[in-house]
Amino acid sequence: MNTTYWSWERFFEALPIVLDGLWMTIFLTFASFAFALIVGFIWTLLRRIPIKPFNWIVTWSMEFIRSTPPLVQLFFIFFALPVIPVIGITLSPVQSAILGLGLHYSTYISEIYRSGIDSVGKGQWEAAKALNFSTMDKWKKIILPQAIPPTVPMLGNYLIILFKEVPLVSTITVSEILLLANTYGSRNFAYLEPLTIVGIIFLVLSYASAFLIKRLELRLNKRFDKNALAKSS
């Protein structure tokens, strides 16, 4: 064996090229996540409309989106959607990526919202009614302030999972880090260093975010309830 498999020279040559795609990866993570947060909220609202057949359609649509692979959805949106008559639209790679990933994750996000809302006890709803809150104020002042904090760690975890799914969009020609690493690899017949870089980037960022979310979770727990009790009495 006379070849060195690993070259630091190549590593440092590839590093800036791959890092160039990092902003795109991060942008897509947050853009898709924001999209998922909003659409997830819409799912949650739609599911609360008490009309049986309508409810059934919503639940089934969500199930369909959740049960098909995000990669298939991305391909469909990018390659197949434009050729469908009437509703067919052509989206740019980035738009397709945000729509695809966002829509897929919106179904999970909606589930999290629901668990948050369900965690607010029946007594809170009754107290809101007894004090004659309007529907809007009931949600704004009573239900959501209690429903949201417990979901923050779960939402954070989904943000990290989504972040790790972003390389999927390299398949629809979005220049994020995996695509750039691959391009470098095929040009130089050297995949080890660029792909290692991609791995390291994901490791560092996922680990750091997980750590931050853990901290956030602790701080949220510290707010009302348990710890407040320990502090005063």
Next chain:
Amino acid sequence: MTEPIVQYRDVYKSFGDVKVLKGINLDIHAGEKVAVIGPSGSGKTTIIRMLMTLEEPTSGDIIVSGENLWKMEKNGKEVRANEKHLRKVRGDIGMVFQHFNLFPHMTILENCMTAPIHVKKEDKHEVRERAIQMLERVGLGDKIDNYPSQLSGGQKQRVAMARAVVMRPKIMLFDEVTSALDPELVGEVLEVIRDLAQHEDMAMVLVTHEMDFALDIADKVLFLDEGVIAEQGSARDVIEHSQNERLQSFLSRFRA
């Protein structure tokens, strides 16, 4: 006598196949203090929960200040009340719950201020003053910035009463408000109710197992048994003169 502020007219309520209330007819007058007693499962709580619009009657009418609570006119026809109608009518009614149901994400003071400010659109400073006064009256003037989780059960229930009174309801409902409390905390809560009964001119309906207390403060006592009002009258009438055997045997369980 003036027109009653609440009238139940032949009210029935079933949960699935279980008939809980079987024809309730009842008048509550302005300022009247009514105690509802009876064995568990007799439908006591359901009576006041329907008035608070937490349960819908299966049939019959509940009239509040001349308005049908659960029904409204639409194109000359009587239809089921929508949320807008319910909101309008239940504005006169307040309730204190067995499990307090304070808002855990708000301080004690905020708990008492949020509804007058956001529901009745009252002036913030005026509400604040009134809420503090009320909290002082229930003995919690030094706790206004604490969160509910920092209070004992008895203190929480006193906050819940302050929160309801600050809304200035014409009718206050008390749903077994001492049942979830440790025995040594019951007294402080009853004391507040007694104070309210003596000094506030709102009507009060107490569903309670504190028999002596109920008979002591109530203008009218209802004995509910198997879904009907089996006996009603002044406390003295009900206790001393009732021939109802089930009432006598029920009362005897509270006499040591």
